[in-house]
Amino acid sequence: MHPVAVDAMGGDRAPEVVVEGAIAAAKEGYAVLLVGDESRIGAIPRGLPITVRHTPDQVGMDEPPAQTVRRRPESSVRVALRAVKDGEASAALSCGNTGALVAAALLELGRVPGLSRPAVCAALPRADGGRLVLLDLGATVDTRPQQLAEFAVMGHVFARFVLGVGQPRVGLLSNGGESGKGNESVKAADAVLEGLPIDYVGPMEPTTAFRGGCDVLVCDGFVGNVLLKTAEATAELVAGLLKREVLREPGSRVAAWMLAPAMRRLRGLLDYKAAGGGQLLGVNGVVVVGHGRSDARAVTAAIRHAHHCAGESLGRRVAEGVAWAFPDNLRPPVSGEPSADAPADGARQPRPG
Amino acid sequence: MHPVAVDAMGGDRAPEVVVEGAIAAAKEGYAVLLVGDESRIGAIPRGLPITVRHTPDQVGMDEPPAQTVRRRPESSVRVALRAVKDGEASAALSCGNTGALVAAALLELGRVPGLSRPAVCAALPRADGGRLVLLDLGATVDTRPQQLAEFAVMGHVFARFVLGVGQPRVGLLSNGGESGKGNESVKAADAVLEGLPIDYVGPMEPTTAFRGGCDVLVCDGFVGNVLLKTAEATAELVAGLLKREVLREPGSRVAAWMLAPAMRRLRGLLDYKAAGGGQLLGVNGVVVVGHGRSDARAVTAAIRHAHHCAGESLGRRVAEGVAWAFPDNLRPPVSGEPSADAPADGARQPRPG
Numbered sequence: 001m002h003p004v005a006v007d008a009m010g011g012d013r014a015p016e017v018v019v020e021g022a023i024a025a026a027k028e029g030y031a032v033l034l035v036g037d038e039s040r041i042g043a044i045p046r047g048l049p050i051t052v053r054h055t056p057d058q059v060g061m062d063e064p065p066a067q068t069v070r071r072r073p074e075s076s077v078r079v080a081l082r083a084v085k086d087g088e089a090s091a092a093l094s095c096g097n098t099g100a101l102v103a104a105a106l107l108e109l110g111r112v113p114g115l116s117r118p119a120v121c122a123a124l125p126r127a128d129g130g131r132l133v134l135l136d137l138g139a140t141v142d143t144r145p146q147q148l149a150e151f152a153v154m155g156h157v158f159a160r161f162v163l164g165v166g167q168p169r170v171g172l173l174s175n176g177g178e179s180g181k182g183n184e185s186v187k188a189a190d191a192v193l194e195g196l197p198i199d200y201v202g203p204m205e206p207t208t209a210f211r212g213g214c215d216v217l218v219c220d221g222f223v224g225n226v227l228l229k230t231a232e233a234t235a236e237l238v239a240g241l242l243k244r245e246v247l248r249e250p251g252s253r254v255a256a257w258m259l260a261p262a263m264r265r266l267r268g269l270l271d272y273k274a275a276g277g278g279q280l281l282g283v284n285g286v287v288v289v290g291h292g293r294s295d296a297r298a299v300t301a302a303i304r305h306a307h308h309c310a311g312e313s314l315g316r317r318v319a320e321g322v323a324w325a326f327p328d329n330l331r332p333p334v335s336g337e338p339s340a341d342a343p344a345d346g347a348r349q350p351r352p353g
Numbered sequence: 354m355h356p357v358a359v360d361a362m363g364g365d366r367a368p369e370v371v372v373e374g375a376i377a378a379a380k381e382g383y384a385v386l387l388v389g390d391e392s393r394i395g396a397i398p399r400g401l402p403i404t405v406r407h408t409p410d411q412v413g414m415d416e417p418p419a420q421t422v423r424r425r426p427e428s429s430v431r432v433a434l435r436a437v438k439d440g441e442a443s444a445a446l447s448c449g450n451t452g453a454l455v456a457a458a459l460l461e462l463g464r465v466p467g468l469s470r471p472a473v474c475a476a477l478p479r480a481d482g483g484r485l486v487l488l489d490l491g492a493t494v495d496t497r498p499q500q501l502a503e504f505a506v507m508g509h510v511f512a513r514f515v516l517g518v519g520q521p522r523v524g525l526l527s528n529g530g531e532s533g534k535g536n537e538s539v540k541a542a543d544a545v546l547e548g549l550p551i552d553y554v555g556p557m558e559p560t561t562a563f564r565g566g567c568d569v570l571v572c573d574g575f576v577g578n579v580l581l582k583t584a585e586a587t588a589e590l591v592a593g594l595l596k597r598e599v600l601r602e603p604g605s606r607v608a609a610w611m612l613a614p615a616m617r618r619l620r621g622l623l624d625y626k627a628a629g630g631g632q633l634l635g636v637n638g639v640v641v642v643g644h645g646r647s648d649a650r651a652v653t654a655a656i657r658h659a660h661h662c663a664g665e666s667l668g669r670r671v672a673e674g675v676a677w678a679f680p681d682n683l684r685p686p687v688s689g690e691p692s693a694d695a696p697a698d699g700a701r702q703p704r705p706g
Contacts, residue, residue: 064533127590138528141536175491175578180417183494183575206579210586222536223576225528226559227583233563234587237480238619245615258608262598266591 001031003051004288004306005080005089006299008036009058010096012292015040018095021299026050030303033089035080055079058096065099069107077101081108084285090310093302095277095290102139102280109283112319114329117143118282119151119221120289121158124231128212133159133168136221137228137278143220145189148172149196150322154281155216156198157321161312162279163215167199171214173223174203185220193218196325239267277302279309281318286310354384356404357641357659358433358442359652361389362411363449365645368393371448374652379403383656386442388433408432411449418452422460430454434461437638443663446655448630448643455492455633462636465672467682470496471635472504472574473642474511477584481565486512486521489574490581490631496573498542501525502549503675507634508569509551510674514665515632516568520552524567526576527556538573546571549678592620630655632662634671639663 006022008015015036022032026048034041038054057075059068069078077096083089085108094101102118111118121135133155140147152170159168172193174182182190182203193200201214206227209217219227246256256263277298280287288306291298323330359375361368368389375385379401387394391407410428412421422431430449436442438461447454455471464471474488486508493500505523512521525546527535535543535556546553554567559580562570572580599609609616630651633640641659644651676683 062531125590125594127586127593141528173579175494175575175582178415183573186575206583207586207589210583210590219579220536222528222539223579226526226572226576226580229528230559230563230580230583231587233480233560234584235591236560237478237563238588238591240480241478242615242619245618246612248618249615255608255611259599259612262595262602265598265601266595 001307001311002088002090003031003033003049004303004310005033005035005083005092006303007077007080007092007094007096007101008034008041008052009076010094010101011290011294011299012095013295014095017294017296018299019044020296021294022050022303023048024296024300025303028300028304030307032303033080033083035083036076053079053083059100059104060097063097063100065097066103069100069103075104077104078108081105081285081287084287085109091286091288091306093277093288093290093299093306095292095294095299095302097292098138098289101287101289105280105283105285105287109285109287112282112284112315112322114322114326115150115282117147117150118280119154120278120280121155122228122278123158123163124210124228126210126212130165130212130215131159131163132209132214133163133216134224134228135216135218135281136224138221138225139280141220141222141225143185143189145185145192148185148189148218148220149192150282150326152193152196152198152200152216152218153321153325154318155218157317158279158281158314159215161317162309162314165215168215169199169201169213170196170216170218171201171204171209173209173217173219173227174205176205177203177208189218198325277305279314281314282322283315284319285315354660354664355441355443356384356386356402357656357663358386358388358436358445359656360430360433360445360447360449360454361387361394362429363447363454364643364647364652365448366648367448370647370649371652372397373649374647375403375656376401377649377653378656381653381657383660385656386433386436388436389429406432406436412453412457413450416450416453418450419456422453422456428457430457431461434458434638434640437640438462444639444641444659446630446641446643446652446659448645448647448652448655450645451491451642454640454642458633458636458638458640462638462640465635465637465668465675467675467679468503468507468635470500470503471633472507473631473633474508475581475631476511476516477563477581479563479565483518483565483568484512484516485562485567486516486569487577487581488569488571488634489577491574491578492633494573494575494578496538496542498538498545501538501542501571501573502545503635503679505546505549505551505553505569505571506674506678507671508571510670511632511634511667512568514670515662515667518568521568522552522554522566523549523569523571524554524557524562526562526570526572526580527558529558530556530561542571551678630658632667634667635675636668637672638668 031049080092117140119136123131159165278289290302384402433445470493472489476484512518631642639662643655
């Protein structure tokens with residue numbers, strides 16, 4: 001199998017932890033194409049399936065993504081994505097600026113035909129032991145109803161082919177399941193999602209979804225990002241408060257020591273870094289979005305995950321799902337009709353007529 | 354002090370748990386005016402500071418709130434609020450339909466002068482031991498920037514007078530603190546909040562806020578409701594997973610038994626039912642929003658909380674805060690100028706000109 005192209009320069013602790021994680025993945029047999037500044041990547045142990053591709057340029061975490069990426073074709077993130085486009089790599093991974101990764105993927109790989117915007121998804125743990133695919137997590141912050149419908153179809157494909165859920169139930173994130181709830185965006189999207197050829201279970205609040213009410217939860221990238229970060233913050237808060245309460249009594253401290261293995265397993269279940277990061281859906285290729293704060297272990301997990309997604313031909317599956325759900329989007333636009341194939345970067349095109 | 358008027362018929366397990374909670378509060382010395390169907394409220398033990406006011410009508414949990422409330426002046430929630438308006442009660446509490454409570458409060462008490470919309474807030478635990486005042490939690494789902502600015506001022510007043518934070522730092526909920534982040538609504542509101550005479554610390558993601566980055570976090574009611582329910586769902590998920598992991602090993606089970614007191618304290622810290630519920634801000638009076646799933650203990654806590662808020666003259670403080678932050682909103686609208694004092698229920702009035 002082709003290697004996964006890894007942006008060695010992306011992430012808060014790049015390239016050190018990225019290289020370390022790539023070496024660990026290679027030791028497990030996963031092939032890696034490491035893209036970045038050779039002098040900073042350093043020496044790679046012999047005999048491992050790692051190739052280094054030197055490029056001196058990189059996109060910083062705090063640069064305005066879209067413009068910066070456009071001006072820097074030799075940045076590590078773009079070179080990594082180009083390896084996917086050229087068929088040298090089966091997938092790309094970056095733990096750098098998500099906005100830059102999305103912009104670079106749109107430039108290098110392009111959007112899936114018939115789709116207006118890409119989305120980032122992740123699979124979160126559910127109380128019933130299942131997984132909840134949440135999207136969008138930040139690629140598109142202000143969405144139209146049609147875009148939420150596209151996210152629904154892409155999430156459905158991800159749940160089916162990557163997680164192996166036979167018939168994924170898709171919900172629309174809302175502040176309540178009752179009719180009359182939801183903001184203007186949810187109310188408009190609800191009607192569009194009703195028309196999709198998937199198992200749409202309606203508007204749903206987070207509580208119900210996390211208990212197992214659906215397999216895929218759709219929302220705009222602003223709300224999805226807030227939801228993800230709230231879940232992270234709450235898990236951190238609960239763990240911190242538990243520790244504080246436990247340390248208040250000597251008896252509890254002994255108990256906590258005895259509980260350490262269970263706590264470690266819990267941390268593993270909740271740690272979405274260890275789960276391989278997010279997934280950029282809707283571009284022509286497999287792109288994994290690593291967490292900016294990834295450590296080496298998270299990078300290794302993300303490389304494993306990227307290989308798995310590539311093995312399931314995720315890029316092609318998404319394109320097929322979109323073609324099947326939105327056949328009309330693939331027709332060449334008729335003059336006077338708004339194009340579903342709007343520009344990828346959110347810029348508005350003048351409408352004919 | 355005047356009693357707290359309690360809607361005996363509001364909540365999933367009303368009137369039973371509401372009556373039980375009211376009796377427990379009365380035993381602690383808190384005066385209660387119980388409003389509802391006398392025959393269902395039943396007998397109250399003698400000698401307690403509880404008065405029952407009979408009204409046969411009530412608003413169900415699943416009725417469309419605004420219209421229903423308007424047509425039913427003798428519903429328990431409206432009679433309870435009227436007692437506040439008439440000066441018989443110092444505050445009102447309902448664990449019923451939040452939409453109905455908001456609509457009824459607008460009808461009976463009216464909006465604070467100079468304010469366009471009310472908001473529901475709650476104080477959540479923070480990792481640093483402080484409290485995070487979050488608003489709006491669902492009173493207003495589609496907001497204008499000016500409304501978010503009003504929420505900021507009301508949250509500031511709540512943090513200062515109810516929680517005793519000397520100089521509350523106010524943040525605007527966003528998907529990142531960097532410039533360029535945020536959706537259209539956040540970007541527009543950011544500029545308006547910059548102009549307020551309060552300590553505005555800018556857009557902030559939930560992770561930073563829960564670590565102690567601000568004392569008040571402002572958002573629209575849709576996102577706030579999703580955030581609150583996500584925090585609830587995650588806390589439930591973490592507790593459930595921890596239990597499952599602990600039960601996997603006999604040694605852990607012993608440890609868990611030893612940890613029980615610490616776990617109970619943790620649950621107390623996270624249980625926002627025990628914290629007294631939410632607060633409806635922006636109406637002329639003190640109104641506490643109980644959780645629909647409240648048990649008797651939650652009702653007692655909410656009555657205590659209502660007495661505390663009334664003691665701090667929260668209604669008057671909010672009005673003073675709004676008058677001080679938005680002096681221009683109190684001027685009578687000039688012809689041709691859009692009125693800040695728009696209709697409370699979100700209906701659009703024709704504009705002059």
